[in-house]
Amino acid sequence: MSGPDTADSHDRHVFRATGAAPTGQPHPLPPAPPWRRFRGGPPQLPPPDDEQAALRRLGHVDAVPQLDPESVDVVNAALLLRRPLLVTGAPGVGKSTLAYLISRELGLGRVLEWNVVSRTTLRDGLYSHDALGRAQAIAAWRAGLGTTATTDGGDSGQPTPALGDFITLGPLGTALLPFSRPRVLLVDELDKSDIDLPNDLLHVLENGSYEIPELVRDATDSATVHISDPGRFADVRHGRVECAEFPVVVITSNGEREFPAAFRRRCLPLEMPTPSREQLLGIVESHLRARPPEAEALVDLFLKRVEAGGTHSLDQLLNAVQLTTAGTFRADAGGRKLLEMLLRDLAKGR
Structure with missing residues (x-):
């Protein structure tokens, strides 16, 4: 089977994992079996x-x-x-x-x-039914709060609260x-x-x-x-x-x-495997709209800790890059302790 970046007109892929929205009419899916x-x-x-x-x-x-x-x-x-x-x-x-x-x-x-x-x-997951709300609505309707007399002695005829509501x-x-x-x-x-x-x-x-x-x-x-x-x-x-x-x-x-x-x-x-180095850099770039100089070192640190058997999430990496990119913290000196906290092993609790 051809790879996701193949441009051949006979390529069976409708999904290529780019996340890029369709520029015109969405690509039709193949018919179901x-x-x-x-x-x-x-x-x-x-x-x-x-x-x-x-x-x-x-x-x-x-x-x-x-x-x-x-x-x-x-x-x-x-x-x-x-x-x-x-x-x-x-x-x-x-x-x-x-x-x-x-x-x-x-x-x-x-x-x-x-x-x-x-x-x-x-x-x-399928549906919820507000039985109490319907019972209260029906009680109010029966008490006359949902129907009023008209000037000619008739009735306004407001319907019973619909079940679908x-x-x-x-x-x-x-x-x-x-x-x-x-x-x-x-x-x-x-x-x-x-x-x-x-x-x-x-x-x-x-x-x-x-x-x-x-x-x-x-x-x-x-x-x-x-x-x-x-x-x-x-x-x-x-x-x-x-x-x-x-x-x-x-x-x-x-x-x-x-x-x-x-x-x-x-x-x-x-x-789902851990993303590769280039994929991680691409994820950082997609969120920050740039590839800051600090990103590569932080991605390498992140991957090193994952490969050592630690439990880490992509959110941790994005948070670390965001803080260092904003200029508020640096990956050395006083900011190092904060980065260690952000990139901590989640399997070890605090």
């Missing part, structure tokens, strides 16, 4: 962009690959097969940033983030709406979840659909619900959501525990 095609509707409006979030994660990138060729191949295979990526690697190596890299380069809009903790359930689709639920192009969903640190969550995800990842029982039982055929995109809504018919294009799902794990085999076989594994 027959077994990964879905028929959800009605069609949704294109998602909004969130360039500020992308800038915080990626900086102002140039057209230089930020992943090695093997990793680029795995991402392109996941895009072609419409399968989730299970991204592992040391903490702080840039696993969650991959979702933003894909979204910006392919023009897929705002990244939907689902941050997993030990108490997270599948329903948290009290339902909000979560990041996973929003990603599975029938958008014409895939949404990007980041499932961050799944290994921190309860042991049952990966198994609970199996049906959704395989079928690209889910039901909202409250809407299934409702008498109306369609409901307008809130979604995870600010100020956006979606129509849900008969209480069921099915995607039109399976989302780009990036699942990160710090390797704190193993996942079930049935879950792993539905994902493509991607082990």
Whole structure:
């Protein structure tokens, strides 16, 4: 398979890991395999962009690959097969940033983030129902706060509070709406979840659909619900959501525990290595819009500590370069102690 910088018209890569936004119409994705095609509707409006979030994660990138060729191949295979990526690697190596890299380069809009903790359930990712808020709204309506008499003795006829007004689709639920192009969903640190969550995800990842029982039982055929995109809504018919294009799902794990085999076989594994020296310098340059003289020495120090077995994150490197570049601190004399603190081994606590 050709490398990510190949310009051949027959190159199968749609993702090259540059993070450069498309200059015109976004590159179309290849058609999904027959077994990964879905028929959800009605069609949704294109998602909004969130360039500020992308800038915080990626900086102002140039057209230089930020992943090695093997990793680029795995991402392109996941895009072609419409399968989730299970991204592992040391903490702080840039696993969650991959979702933003894909979204910006392919023009897929705002990244939907689902941050997993030990108490997270599948329903948290799919939707929430404010049952108490609806009960209070119905009580107010019944008490006459929602209906008033008209001057001719009739009734203003304000409707009962709609069920959909009290339902909000979560990041996973929003990603599975029938958008014409895939949404990007980041499932961050799944290994921190309860042991049952990966198994609970199996049906959704395989079928690209889910039901909202409250809407299934409702008498109306369609409901307008809130979604995870600010100020956006979606129509849900008969209480069921099915995607039109399976989302780009990036699942990160710090390797704190193993996942079930049935879950792993539905994902493509991607082990994120520590970036090379040139990649680290490129990351620094993308965030600072320059390559300061101090950057090379700090990158070398950072890599030396990683290669010695320490646990370090890219944020530590960026913080150290920023402080020395700002001119407030120097890497020698009094500033040395501060740099040692910034580049400390995270596995050793304080």
